[in-house]
Amino acid sequence: MRQRNGNLKIYLAHRSALIDYVTPITGCRSRAEDVVQDAYFRFVPDETERPPAESAAYLYRIVRNLALDLVRRLSMEKRHREANSATWLIPAETPDPAQLTLQRSQLRQVAGILRDLPERNRVALEMHRFGGFTLEGIAAHLDVSVPTAHRLIRQALLRIAEDLDADPGDTRTR
Numbered sequence: 001m002r003q004r005n006g007n008l009k010i011y012l013a014h015r016s017a018l019i020d021y022v023t024p025i026t027g028c029r030s031r032a033e034d035v036v037q038d039a040y041f042r043f044v045p046d047e048t049e050r051p052p053a054e055s056a057a058y059l060y061r062i063v064r065n066l067a068l069d070l071v072r073r074l075s076m077e078k079r080h081r082e083a084n085s086a087t088w089l090i091p092a093e094t095p096d097p098a099q100l101t102l103q104r105s106q107l108r109q110v111a112g113i114l115r116d117l118p119e120r121n122r123v124a125l126e127m128h129r130f131g132g133f134t135l136e137g138i139a140a141h142l143d144v145s146v147p148t149a150h151r152l153i154r155q156a157l158l159r160i161a162e163d164l165d166a167d168p169g170d171t172r173t174r
Contacts, residue, residue, distance in 0.1 A: 025067040039063045124152035
């Protein structure tokens, strides 16, 4: 009985520090309190004779192990829930009609800008952005140097960005 009271005193003396210690592991203070409470049931009835310093270290080890077990269990339960969820039950996202109209308008505008680009710039950009070609591959196809291929792509992107940012009533010469 003497050791049980000693363990209880050690537990009570370290309780708030244990909660602070295990909160980052569990990610939640209330879960940390539950873990520390579970540690109480494992630690206090233990009647082994240990010096108080070893008892505190043992208590911290119990709390840490229980917290890690909890995190593993929660992670496993989450994976199980996600694996067994019916994706067909999730409502489909419907785009905002105004946003959809704006996107379609910008897409038509980009298609027009691409048509108006010089052929080498357009081909370089299409190969890079749509074809996934490297600069070396583009340079070889266009029979230019790698820096030139990079410059052609950059010029095309700048032209698209400028034209998209321009006011619709802007009549400046391109």
